Amino acid sequence: MSALIQTSNLIKTYKMGNETVRALDGVSVRIEAGEYVAIMGPSGSGKSTLMNVLGGLDRPSSGEYLLEGENVGGLPPDRLAEFRNAKIGFVFQSFNLLPRLNALANVALPMTYGAVAPDKRLQRAKQMLELVGLGDRIHHRPTQLSGGQQQRVAIARALANQPALLLADEPTGALDERTGIEVMQLFERLNKEGLTIVIVTHDAEVAQRARRVVRMRDGHVVDDVRNAP
Numbered sequence: 054m055s056a057l058i059q060t061s062n063l064i065k066t067y068k069m070g071n072e073t074v075r076a077l078d079g080v081s082v083r084i085e086a087g088e089y090v091a092i093m094g095p096s097g098s099g100k101s102t103l104m105n106v107l108g109g110l111d112r113p114s115s116g117e118y119l120l121e122g123e124n125v126g127g128l129p130p131d132r133l134a135e136f137r138n139a140k141i142g143f144v145f146q147s148f149n150l151l152p153r154l155n156a157l158a159n160v161a162l163p164m165t166y167g168a169v170a171p172d173k174r175l176q177r178a179k180q181m182l183e184l185v186g187l188g189d190r191i192h193h194r195p196t197q198l199s200g201g202q203q204q205r206v207a208i209a210r211a212l213a214n215q216p217a218l219l220l221a222d223e224p225t226g227a228l229d230e231r232t233g234i235e236v237m238q239l240f241e242r243l244n245k246e247g248l249t250i251v252i253v254t255h256d257a258e259v260a261q262r263a264r265r266v267v268r269m270r271d272g273h274v275v276d277d278v279r280n281a282p
Contacts (some may be wrong), residue, residue: 056083056084056085056086056119057084057085057086057088057120057121057217057218057249058082058083058084058107058118058119058120058218058249058251059082059083059084059117059118059119060080060081060082060083060106060107060116060117060118060119061081061116061117061118062079062080062081062115062116062117063077063079063080063081063103063106063113063115063116063117063118064077064078064079064080064113064114064115064116065077065099065102065106065111065113065114065272066114075272076099076102076272077099077102077103077106077113077116077272078099078271078272078273079116079272079273080099080103080116080269080272080273080274081274082103082267082274082277084249084251085249086217086249087244087247087248087249088249088250088264088265089240089241089244089249089250089252089263089264089265090250090251090252090263090264090265090266090267091251091252091253091254091259091260091262091263091265091266091267092104092251092252092253092254092266092267092268092269093253093254093255093257093260093266093267093268093269094255094268094269094270095255095270096255097271098269098270098271098272099269099271099272099273100253100269101222101253102272103253103269104220104222104251104253106118106126107120107218107220107251108137108141108143108220109125109128109133109136109137109141110137112126113126120136120140120141120217120218121140121217123136134166138163138166138167138214139167139214139216140216140217140218141216141217141218141219141220142210142211142212142213142214142216142218142219142220143211143219143220143221143222144204144207144208144211144219144220144221144222144224145207145221145222145223145224146222146223146224146226146227147227148195148200148203148204148206148207148227149207150195150203150206150207150210151195152194152195152196153194154194155191155192155193155194156182156187156190156191156192156193156194156195156198156206156209157175157178157179157182157191157192158178159195159206159210160178160181160182160206160209160210160213161174161175161177161178161213162210162213163210163213163214164177164178164213164214167214169214177213178191178209178213179191181209181210181212181213182205182206182209184209184212185205185206185208185209185239186205186239187202187205187206187209190202190206199232200227200228200229200232201228201229201232201235201236204224204225204227204228204232204236205236205239208224208236208239208240208243212243212248216248217249218249218250218251219240219243219248219249219250219251220251220252220253221240221250221251221252221253222252222253223253223254223255224236224240224252224254225237225254225256225259226254226256233259237259237262240252240262241262244264250263261280263280264279264280264282265277265278265279265280266278266280
């Protein structure tokens with residue numbers, strides 16, 4: 054396996070009044086292509102900040118972040134937006150679906166920024182919805198779908214541009230236990246098919262379903278272990 058993600062001494066500081074807070078304090082992590090990694094930690098540990106940096110949503114104050122060998126932190130804003138859209142899929146706790154669009158249109162949306170032809174957008178969006186088991190719900194709006202179905206639409210949307218990396222931030226946090234298990238099983242299937250997945254969670258049971266767990270505290274990585282198969 055080759056390194057998909059390589060971070061070296063990432064530091065991220067924020068100003069809070071007269072105080073400087075280090076949300077990340079020298080984080081160095083290597084994630085290979087095809088891995089399934091859970092990032093855990095208490096509130097304020099830096100796990101969400103690390104997720105934002107990995108997703109190109111925030112820049113480190115110092116240090117280096119390479120994705121597929123490219124220095125993400127050094128990209129200008131327009132190139133960073135293009136890179137993020139092409140290489141990274143996002144899944145959030147709150148789904149972030151547009152309520153006025155049906156499932157098909159929500160999944161096709163990221164492809165409009167990637168210069169994909171309209172007919173191919175809809176074809177691929179339909180394929181992604183079928184992949185997550187919602188081929189019979191393509192014309193339903195978010196309000197007509199259950200929470201689990203909405204999260205599946207969000208996952209299909211994250212896969213639309215065939216990303217190298219899927220980032221999931223507490224993806225089961227708004228779901229009941231049974232539906233959360235179904236979503237985790239979907240992640241496991243996608244990973245077995247070769248997709249690299251990094252998930253942020255506070256749920257130990259969710260983390261145990263990943264192949265590797267990185268634990269953070271006070272902006273540091275304090276533990277990095279592989280789960281038994």
